[in-house]
Amino acid sequence: MRLTVIGTGYLGATHAACMAELGHEVVGVDVDPDKIAALRAGQVPFHEPGLPELIRKHTATGRLRFTTDHTEAGAFGEVHFVCVGTPQRKDSEGADLTYVDAAFAAIAEHAAEDSLLVGKSTVPVGTAERLAGTLGVEVAWNPEFLREGFAVEDTLRPDRLVIGVRSAHAETILRKVYEPVLEAGTPLVTADFPTAELVKTAANAFLATKISFINAMAELCEAAGGDVGVLAQAIGHDDRIGKKFLRAGVGFGGGCLPKDIRAFAHRADELGVSLAFLREVDAINMRRRDKVVELARELCGGAVLGARIAVLGAAFKPDSDDIRDSPALNVAARLRLDGADVTVYDPEALDNARKAFPLLGYALSAEEALRGADLVLHLTEWPQFREIDPERAASLVARPLIVDGRGALDGDRWSAAGWHFRALGRPA
Ligand code: UGA
Numbered sequence: 001m002r003l004t005v006i007g008t009g010y011l012g013a014t015h016a017a018c019m020a021e022l023g024h025e026v027v028g029v030d031v032d033p034d035k036i037a038a039l040r041a042g043q044v045p046f047h048e049p050g051l052p053e054l055i056r057k058h059t060a061t062g063r064l065r066f067t068t069d070h071t072e073a074g075a076f077g078e079v080h081f082v083c084v085g086t087p088q089r090k091d092s093e094g095a096d097l098t099y100v101d102a103a104f105a106a107i108a109e110h111a112a113e114d115s116l117l118v119g120k121s122t123v124p125v126g127t128a129e130r131l132a133g134t135l136g137v138e139v140a141w142n143p144e145f146l147r148e149g150f151a152v153e154d155t156l157r158p159d160r161l162v163i164g165v166r167s168a169h170a171e172t173i174l175r176k177v178y179e180p181v182l183e184a185g186t187p188l189v190t191a192d193f194p195t196a197e198l199v200k201t202a203a204n205a206f207l208a209t210k211i212s213f214i215n216a217m218a219e220l221c222e223a224a225g226g227d228v229g230v231l232a233q234a235i236g237h238d239d240r241i242g243k244k245f246l247r248a249g250v251g252f253g254g255g256c257l258p259k260d261i262r263a264f265a266h267r268a269d270e271l272g273v274s275l276a277f278l279r280e281v282d283a284i285n286m287r288r289r290d291k292v293v294e295l296a297r298e299l300c301g302g303a304v305l306g307a308r309i310a311v312l313g314a315a316f317k318p319d320s321d322d323i324r325d326s327p328a329l330n331v332a333a334r335l336r337l338d339g340a341d342v343t344v345y346d347p348e349a350l351d352n353a354r355k356a357f358p359l360l361g362y363a364l365s366a367e368e369a370l371r372g373a374d375l376v377l378h379l380t381e382w383p384q385f386r387e388i389d390p391e392r393a394a395s396l397v398a399r400p401l402i403v404d405g406r407g408a409l410d411g412d413r414w415s416a417a418g419w420h421f422r423a424l425g426r427p428a
Contacts, residue, residue: 014152
């Protein structure tokens with residue numbers, strides 16, 4: 001089939017490349033000429049394992065092209081996927097739909113009458129219905145559940161496909177688009193517009209709630225002297241609870257969970273329904289950042305002024321160079337404001353961090369960050385940080401004090417090497 005993908009950020013670039021991999025002819029469209037030039041040259045402006053290779057493969061096979069021209073895209077596509085961002089509004093917790101509205105309007109103007117416009121962006125419930133009522137072209141909604149760092153895998157082999165459709169025709173088209181994925185046994189959920197939109201925000205709200213739940217238990221463990229790691233493992237043995245997404249630590253960040261739960265609660269308010277518990281989920285999450293800042297102060301003898309602090313990690317999670325709402329950088333910036341001399345190291349996110357937080361110090365390796373440090377904070381659990389030899393690390397720092405803000409390091413090993421080891425939600 002001939003598909004277009006409007007918006008070539010994380011979601012769009014991945015979707016375009018994966019649709020080409022499924023055998024379709026795909027045109028990726030963006031208003032940013034620099035992004036399009038980079039993608040044409042096979043360069044992906046963010047870190048996503050496997051994606052550059054897939055883009056280069058299909059620009060070479062000719063199945064994947066990129067353009068800034070909506071007229072060309074409109075004439076080409078039988079199905080147009082809209083994959084633009086929905087950031088938090090500046091004036092409220094709600095989602096900013098400027099890009100979604102503009103992308104739909106731009107493609108609808110040039111799209112063939114019998115084409116299908118499919119929204120993939122995360123939107124407040126009611127958006128699909130509103131767009132369908134104004135555009136004069138058939139609309140469908142097909143939310144996306146991919147995780148950064150696993151974007152290609154999650155798109156080619158998703159847990160499920162969800163489509164919100166208003167006609168058998170739209171369902172037939174989307175089944176054809178995803179035929180290889182469906183043939184591999186992926187469950188398809190067909191729903192109306194509001195349900196399809198809600199599935200996405202409900203899923204992210206549930207995941208955020210799970211993380212904040214375990215982090216609230218971490219707060220209790222800290223107050224009562226328990227161990228949240230053992231607690232999570234024990235409750236996770238119950239299949240109904242499950243082991244995943246129960247890693248206590250400095251909490252969730254990124255471009256999705258924080259803004260999605262705020263927009264969800266905001267939209268619920270508009271509909272006269274209270275999702276106030278999501279505000280507590282958000283508050284618990286933010287309190288974990290405060291806790292790391294407090295622990296740093298405590299370990300530096302009451303104030304961090306003048307202390308040299310090494311921060312391991314800048315990305316909001318490993319396997320990503322995304323620093324949007326990163327807990328690690330939030331903590332680092334606050335300690336810097338308090339007068340600490342903060343040096344950050346991250347395997348992939350240094351360039352992005354440097355641009356957004358120019359006042360922080362940066363090191364080109366973990367060793368360089370550790371050298372002379374009075375305190376080490378482990379805030380993004382990159383696998384290579386688990387490989388650090390605690391004895392070698394102890395020989396580099398000024399004082400062997402470490403806070404594991406991700407519950408990912410082997411505390412016994414660090415303690416045996418002479419470190420004072422602290423982890424969130426675990427006994428001191
Ligand atoms: C999240 C969802 O997992 C995806 O399903 C969804 O498609 C995506 O948002 C989106 O809406 O686009 P992502 O933001 O890539 O994906 O990251 P996650 O892997 O969900 O991690 C989110 C945050 O939670 C990270 O900061 C991570 O460190 C933190 N986390 C995760 C924990 O603190 N504990 C856990 O147990 C798991």
